[in-house]
Amino acid sequence: MSMTMNNRTPTTIDEADIPVWSHKPKTFPKKVKGPIRNLKWAVMAVLLAIYWGVPWFRFDRGPFAPDQAILIDLPGRKAYFLWFEIWPQEVYIVTGLLIVAAIGLFFVTAMLGRVWCGYACPQTVWTDLFMLVERWIEGDRAQRMKLDRAPFSMKKLGKRTAKFAAWAFIGMMTGGAWILYFNDAPTVVPELFTGEAGTAVYATVAFLTFSTFLMAGIARENVCTFMCPYARFQSAMFDQDTMVVSYHPARGEKRGKHKAGESWDGRGHCIDCRQCVDVCPTGIDIRDGLQMSCISCGLCVDACNSIMDKVGLPHGLISYDTERNIELKACGQKPKWNLLRLRTIGYGVVFALAGLGVLYALMARQPMDASVLADRNPLFVRLSNGDLRNGYTLKLLNKTPELHAVEIAAVGLTGAEVTVLGHETEAVPTVELAPDAVAAIRVFVRLPEADWKGSPLDFDFVVTDHGRNLTVSVPTRFEGPAK
Numbered sequence: 001m002s003m004t005m006n007n008r009t010p011t012t013i014d015e016a017d018i019p020v021w022s023h024k025p026k027t028f029p030k031k032v033k034g035p036i037r038n039l040k041w042a043v044m045a046v047l048l049a050i051y052w053g054v055p056w057f058r059f060d061r062g063p064f065a066p067d068q069a070i071l072i073d074l075p076g077r078k079a080y081f082l083w084f085e086i087w088p089q090e091v092y093i094v095t096g097l098l099i100v101a102a103i104g105l106f107f108v109t110a111m112l113g114r115v116w117c118g119y120a121c122p123q124t125v126w127t128d129l130f131m132l133v134e135r136w137i138e139g140d141r142a143q144r145m146k147l148d149r150a151p152f153s154m155k156k157l158g159k160r161t162a163k164f165a166a167w168a169f170i171g172m173m174t175g176g177a178w179i180l181y182f183n184d185a186p187t188v189v190p191e192l193f194t195g196e197a198g199t200a201v202y203a204t205v206a207f208l209t210f211s212t213f214l215m216a217g218i219a220r221e222n223v224c225t226f227m228c229p230y231a232r233f234q235s236a237m238f239d240q241d242t243m244v245v246s247y248h249p250a251r252g253e254k255r256g257k258h259k260a261g262e263s264w265d266g267r268g269h270c271i272d273c274r275q276c277v278d279v280c281p282t283g284i285d286i287r288d289g290l291q292m293s294c295i296s297c298g299l300c301v302d303a304c305n306s307i308m309d310k311v312g313l314p315h316g317l318i319s320y321d322t323e324r325n326i327e328l329k330a331c332g333q334k335p336k337w338n339l340l341r342l343r344t345i346g347y348g349v350v351f352a353l354a355g356l357g358v359l360y361a362l363m364a365r366q367p368m369d370a371s372v373l374a375d376r377n378p379l380f381v382r383l384s385n386g387d388l389r390n391g392y393t394l395k396l397l398n399k400t401p402e403l404h405a406v407e408i409a410a411v412g413l414t415g416a417e418v419t420v421l422g423h424e425t426e427a428v429p430t431v432e433l434a435p436d437a438v439a440a441i442r443v444f445v446r447l448p449e450a451d452w453k454g455s456p457l458d459f460d461f462v463v464t465d466h467g468r469n470l471t472v473s474v475p476t477r478f479e480g481p482a483k
C-alpha cells in the first residue's frame with residue numbers, strides 16, 4: 001500500500017511551476033462529537049491519569065530500598081518496577097523490553113494502521129489536551145479563525161495570554177510529573193516549591209515545560225507531518241489488509257451539494273460539506289486518499305457519520321477499512337478480513353519470542369551476582385617461605401533489600417588458602433553484604449610452592465549464601481613464575 005499526498009490522476013506539471021517552498025496554512029480543527037471522539041477522550045484520560053498518578057503508588061521493599069512502585073534512581077544506579085529491581089549490569093532487560101515494545105508497535109501497525117499515532121502517542125494526547133483548553137478559551141473553529149485574523153486588541157491579548165498561561169501550566173505539570181519518576185515523589189514535590197530541589201530537577205522541569213508548550217501548543221500536527229520518523233517508515237508495515245481511515249470514493253463520488261428532498265440517483269453520497277476536513281487535526285482532506293499526514297485518529301469518521309445522519313444515509317462513507325475491502329465494496333462484493341497473514345504472523349511470532357526471552361531473563365535473574373578483577377601489578381607475590389600469593393578484587397552484588405552473609409572459597413585450586421582483608425583469622429572467610437549494595441572485597445589466594453607447576457591455573461571463586469541456599473561462581477586465574 002502506498003502513501004501519497006493524494007491519489008488523483010497525475011497531470012503533467014512544469015517543474016518551473018513548482019514552488020521551492022510553500023506556506024502551510026494554519027489548522028483550526030473543529031469540535032466534533034461521536035463515538036470515536038468519546039473513545040479518544042477516554043484513552044486520553046486514562047493515559048494522563050497513568051502519567052500523573054503512577055509515581056504516587058507505593059510498594060513496600062523493606063527498610064533499605066525506596067518504596068516508590070516505579071522509580072529510576074539515577075544516583076543509586078538502579079531502576080525499580082514493582083517487584084523488579086534493574087541494576088546497571090542488567091540493562092539488557094530494559095533493552096529487551098524496548099525491543100518487545102517496538103515489535104509490538106510494528107504488529108499493531110500492520111494490523112490496525114496508525115492507531116498508536118491517533119490514540120496513544122504522547123504528541124497526540126498532549127495536543128488534544130492543548131486544543132481542548134484552546135477551545136475553552138478562544139472558542140470553536142470559526143471563533144478562533146476570526147480571532148486569528150482580528151487586529152490587536154485588549155480582548156485578543158487577554159485570550160491569547162490566558163491560553164498561553166494555561167498551556168504553560170500544563171507544560172509545567174508535565175515536566176513536574178516527569179521528575180517524579182526519578183525522585184521520591186512525596187519528597188521532591190515540597191522541595192520543588194521551597195527551592196530545595198536540585199538544579200537538575202529545576203532544569204528538567206523548565207526544559208519539559210518549554211518543549212511541551214512548543215510541541216503540543218505551537219508545532220502540533222507539524223511534529224507528526226515533518227518531524228516524526230515513525231510516520232516516515234511505517235508505510236513499510238502497511239499492506240492491502242491494514243486497517244486505515246478511508247473515504248469510499250465508489251460511494252461518495254460524484255460529490256456535490258445536496259438539497260433536502262433531492263434524489264440521490266446519479267450522484268455520490270458526499271455532499272462536499274468539508275466537515276471531515278474541518279475537524280482534521282492535521283488539516284488534510286481524506287477524500288484525496290491515504291496520506292502520510294493522516295494519523296488515523298478517526299475524527300473525520302465521526303464528522304462524516306453525523307452528516308450522514310442528517311441527510312438520512314447510512315454511516316461509513318469514511319470509515320476504518322482496508323484497501324482490499326474498499327475495492328471489494330466498489331465491485332459490490334462482500335468485504336474480507338484477512339488478519340492472519342505472513343506479515344502479521346511474522347511480527348506476532350517475533351513479538352512472542354522476544355517477550356518470552358525478556359520474561360525468562362527476569363525470572364532467571366539471580367538475587368546475588370559476582371565479578372572478579374585479578375591484580376595485574378604485581379601479577380603475583382612470592383612470600384618468604386616460597387609460597388605464591390595472588391590478589392583479587394571481588395565485587396559482590398546483593399540485589400535484595402536484606403542483609404546477607406556469604407562464604408568465599410576458591411574451588412579448583414588444590415592446596416590454595418583464601419583470606420579476605422579484614423577476615424584474616426577466619427578459616428572460611430564470611431562477609432556480610434549490605435542490602436541493595438555492591439561490596440568490593442580484597443581477597444588473597446595463597447598457593448604452596450610445591451603446588452605450583454609453572455603455568456597459570458584456572459579456578460573459580462565460589463560465593464555461597466547458606467541462608468538462601470544460593471551459590472555464585474566466578475572464574476579467574478592464578479598466576480606465578482614460569483618454570
Ligand code: SF4
Pocket residue numbers: 247252269270271272273274275276277287303304307317318
Ligand atoms: S464529511 Fe462526508 S459528506 Fe462531508 S465532505 Fe466529508 S466525506 Fe463528504
Ligand code: SF4
Pocket residue numbers: 245276279280281282283284285286293294295296297298299300301
Ligand atoms: S484524515 Fe481523518 S483520520 Fe486522518 S488525521 Fe485527519 S481526521 Fe484524523
